[in-house]
Amino acid sequence: MPNMKQIARMAGVSLGTVSHVINNSARVREPLRQRVLEAVDALRYQPSALARGLRRDKTNMIGMVIPDVTNPFFPAVVRGAEDTAFANGYRLVLCNTDNSHAKELEHLEQLRTYLPAGLIIIPASFDKLSEEIESFRRSGAAVVFLDRIPRNWKGDSVTVSNNDGVFRAVEYLIQLGHERIACITGPLHLPNAQERLAGYKRALKLVGLSYPESYVRESTFDRAGGYHDALVLLRLRNRPTAILAQNDLMAMGTLLAIRELQLRCPHDVSVIGFDDLDVTELMDPPLASIRQSGYRMGATAVQMLLDRVNGDEIGAAPGRHRVLETELRIRESVAPPSAANRGKQQSRKRIRV
Amino acid sequence: MPNMKQIARMAGVSLGTVSHVINNSARVREPLRQRVLEAVDALRYQPSALARGLRRDKTNMIGMVIPDVTNPFFPAVVRGAEDTAFANGYRLVLCNTDNSHAKELEHLEQLRTYLPAGLIIIPASFDKLSEEIESFRRSGAAVVFLDRIPRNWKGDSVTVSNNDGVFRAVEYLIQLGHERIACITGPLHLPNAQERLAGYKRALKLVGLSYPESYVRESTFDRAGGYHDALVLLRLRNRPTAILAQNDLMAMGTLLAIRELQLRCPHDVSVIGFDDLDVTELMDPPLASIRQSGYRMGATAVQMLLDRVNGDEIGAAPGRHRVLETELRIRESVAPPSAANRGKQQSRKRIRV
DNA sequence: CGTGAGTCTTGAAAGCTTTCAAATTTCGAG
DNA sequence: CTCGAAATTTGAAAGCTTTCAAGACTCACG
Numbered sequence: 094m095p096n097m098k099q100i101a102r103m104a105g106v107s108l109g110t111v112s113h114v115i116n117n118s119a120r121v122r123e124p125l126r127q128r129v130l131e132a133v134d135a136l137r138y139q140p141s142a143l144a145r146g147l148r149r150d151k152t153n154m155i156g157m158v159i160p161d162v163t164n165p166f167f168p169a170v171v172r173g174a175e176d177t178a179f180a181n182g183y184r185l186v187l188c189n190t191d192n193s194h195a196k197e198l199e200h201l202e203q204l205r206t207y208l209p210a211g212l213i214i215i216p217a218s219f220d221k222l223s224e225e226i227e228s229f230r231r232s233g234a235a236v237v238f239l240d241r242i243p244r245n246w247k248g249d250s251v252t253v254s255n256n257d258g259v260f261r262a263v264e265y266l267i268q269l270g271h272e273r274i275a276c277i278t279g280p281l282h283l284p285n286a287q288e289r290l291a292g293y294k295r296a297l298k299l300v301g302l303s304y305p306e307s308y309v310r311e312s313t314f315d316r317a318g319g320y321h322d323a324l325v326l327l328r329l330r331n332r333p334t335a336i337l338a339q340n341d342l343m344a345m346g347t348l349l350a351i352r353e354l355q356l357r358c359p360h361d362v363s364v365i366g367f368d369d370l371d372v373t374e375l376m377d378p379p380l381a382s383i384r385q386s387g388y389r390m391g392a393t394a395v396q397m398l399l400d401r402v403n404g405d406e407i408g409a410a411p412g413r414h415r416v417l418e419t420e421l422r423i424r425e426s427v428a429p430p431s432a433a434n435r436g437k438q439q440s441r442k443r444i445r446v
Numbered sequence: 447m448p449n450m451k452q453i454a455r456m457a458g459v460s461l462g463t464v465s466h467v468i469n470n471s472a473r474v475r476e477p478l479r480q481r482v483l484e485a486v487d488a489l490r491y492q493p494s495a496l497a498r499g500l501r502r503d504k505t506n507m508i509g510m511v512i513p514d515v516t517n518p519f520f521p522a523v524v525r526g527a528e529d530t531a532f533a534n535g536y537r538l539v540l541c542n543t544d545n546s547h548a549k550e551l552e553h554l555e556q557l558r559t560y561l562p563a564g565l566i567i568i569p570a571s572f573d574k575l576s577e578e579i580e581s582f583r584r585s586g587a588a589v590v591f592l593d594r595i596p597r598n599w600k601g602d603s604v605t606v607s608n609n610d611g612v613f614r615a616v617e618y619l620i621q622l623g624h625e626r627i628a629c630i631t632g633p634l635h636l637p638n639a640q641e642r643l644a645g646y647k648r649a650l651k652l653v654g655l656s657y658p659e660s661y662v663r664e665s666t667f668d669r670a671g672g673y674h675d676a677l678v679l680l681r682l683r684n685r686p687t688a689i690l691a692q693n694d695l696m697a698m699g700t701l702l703a704i705r706e707l708q709l710r711c712p713h714d715v716s717v718i719g720f721d722d723l724d725v726t727e728l729m730d731p732p733l734a735s736i737r738q739s740g741y742r743m744g745a746t747a748v749q750m751l752l753d754r755v756n757g758d759e760i761g762a763a764p765g766r767h768r769v770l771e772t773e774l775r776i777r778e779s780v781a782p783p784s785a786a787n788r789g790k791q792q793s794r795k796r797i798r799v
Numbered sequence: 800c801g802t803g804a805g806t807c808t809t810g811a812a813a814g815c816t817t818t819c820a821a822a823t824t825t826c827g828a829g
Numbered sequence: 830c831t832c833g834a835a836a837t838t839t840g841a842a843a844g845c846t847t848t849c850a851a852g853a854c855t856c857a858c859g
Contacts, residue, residue, distance in 0.1 A: 377730030
């Protein structure tokens with residue numbers, strides 16, 4: 094591991110000059126410049142990122158804090174982030190929180206000691222997070238929230254149009270003739286779950302469809318959760334003819350539950366998910382879904398972060414809030430309600446919320 | 447961001463003492479010790495990972511170099527690695543190479559300047575890699591190869607029993623009565639693709655089943671590859687009754703191709719994949735697969751790496767080569783060949799390889 | 800009370816880079 | 830050829846920790 098001193102000696106110049114050549118931080122006359130570059134080449138010198146970070150008070154790392162790479166929505170986000178980070182000379186430190194506040198905190202505290210250029214975070218906790226995040230910003234790191242945004246967050250963020258996406262999906266179901274539409278939500282302390290639920294309610298309200306309270310079930314964003322709550326919904330006396338699951342994993346669980354009860358999708362129950370994972374088109378039946386591009390979210394977040402880092406004044410400009418579009422992808426898991434199920438038509442009245 | 451100097455002043459001791467308390471690197475009398483700890487608490491002091499790494503010539507980071515998180519097999523590996531890394535106070539820097547040598551090299555060169563404690567790598571290139579890897583080891587980092595191992599690698603590694611896994615799967619197909627068994631392989635410059643192919647050949651040879659050269663198709667480890675080569679196989683005059691795809695993505699592509707040609711799985715063609723991804727049981731039909739646990743691979747790799755790091759002499763002990771078991775998971779995509787297809791029985795003769 | 804062996808503490812050096820003020824060189828003009 | 834301004838180059842300091850040799854204490858023992 095050669096260092097600058099060796100380069101300086103070999104090139105017959107001072108430390109400062111070597112630094113200037115490497116960083117283009119000052120004009121250096123051509124002959125010297127050449128000698129330095131030759132030495133760098135000869136010794137295969139690479140500056141120590143540690144020493145550099147120590148001196149500059151900032152490294153080229155970006156902390157990426159997510160709940161769990163194993164959840165199939167997140168890898169695309171990570172990839173989008175890593176690609177644009179890499180393209181700009183930055184590296185990603187990946188941290189899984191499992192939605193645990195304690196783990197999140199530990200990751201953040203540790204990350205901070207590396208003086209990363211910034212932080213992309215899909216938060217696990219909301220209220221208690223702010224102090225640690227503030228401490229990050231004070232130390233000069235740019236912070237971008239992704240997918241889930243704490244209410245009082247004033248900085249940069251990237252989300253998708255959760256409300257609208259679900260609204261259009263439910264609207265579509267209604268147009269097909271569905272009147273008994275249920276919704277399996279994620280944990281309602283998460284803003285994105287709330288927004289998706291709001292979109293559901295908005296669509297029903299618009300046409301004056303009512304729904305029993307039992308049609309909305311708060312669950313967890315995984316397959317087991319979807320499976321469990323779908324079972325409950327499907328056993329209701331007044332069984333829904335369509336189920337909107339707030340993500341694809343829950344939708345998969347719903348399909349399993351339907352199969353288990355010997356019902357058929359879409360004949361007996363239509364299902365729509367959210368995310369539009371790659372695999373959903375291979376399922377039985379292929380799953381309709383509200384598409385959001387994780388890749389674009391990750392890429393956008395890092396881009397915003399780098400804009401901040403390269404911008405003149407971190408924290409000076411007001412926070413930007415990017416909202417990416419969603420897109421409804423209809424597949425075979427959705428169909429008009431069958432004659433048998435359509436029977437007990439309900440009168441359209443005001444929704445009770 | 448308080449530093450040690452401030453702690454020292456506040457506690458009325460010297461820098462050295464603070465360091466000793468924090469690292470337990472020397473006995474410190476209780477009263478001083480207390481004062482230091484109080485100061486640490488009061489100022490919420492955390493040592494700078496950069497300065498520490500610079501001084502110690504080693505950080506608590508582990509470089510994780512993989513082809514692509516977006517490939518559904520890898521997230522489990524990453525997660526397994528991150529979990530055991532985190533549990534031991536280490537952090538993961540994630541790098542995607544897209545199987546490009548250039549990207550791999552750039553990642554490695556950059557990583558090295560951070561003096562990571564170690565490196566877990568699923569290599570993209572093989573021959574040309576050794577120099578950079580050697581340079582890593584010389585700088586004191588432990589290196590563990592995962593999943594794909596260069597021929598001449600003498601250090602630590604983790605793989606699965608590729609050959610055996612495929613052998614048992616093909617054996618199973620043969621027991622069901624299949625005689626026309628095809629194989630879609632990954633790129634054959636990859637050791638794991640070679641091993642899986644060898645397992646296939648071994649099983650056929652054992653019972654003296656021959657197969658036309660056209661039954662082995664080298665493809666890419668993704669859905670598009672599987673789809674494309676399955677189409678070719680399915681259009682052969684002597685259509686195979688079973689296809690072994692060397693990973694689940696290719697198996698999914700195969701299912702798509704079968705559907706596209708209006709054939710039925712498993713009635714017309716049985717399919718077995720490799721990996722046993724979570725989603726495969728939801729597919730149409732549920733996909734049989736040779737299971738390998740990515741999580742365990744990742745966790746094992748980091749454990750081996752940390753053993754090295756904590757061991758006395760890095761590089762002293764000979765390389766350990768862990769081979770994890772695979773397990774055949776039969777699902778509805780596999781059935782005995784139908785009567786119609788079984789017709790043209792072939793005489794069992796020596797295989798030609 | 801003096802001494803020597805331990806036991807604690809300390810301060811400085813080292814690890815590698817960036818940056819800044821100061822020193823040196825270059826160059827054009829007179 | 831000389832001078833002053835402008836352009837380069839330099840060396841030291843700073844950033845924060847760990848580690849090591851050396852100094853300061855403690856304490857039992859004679």
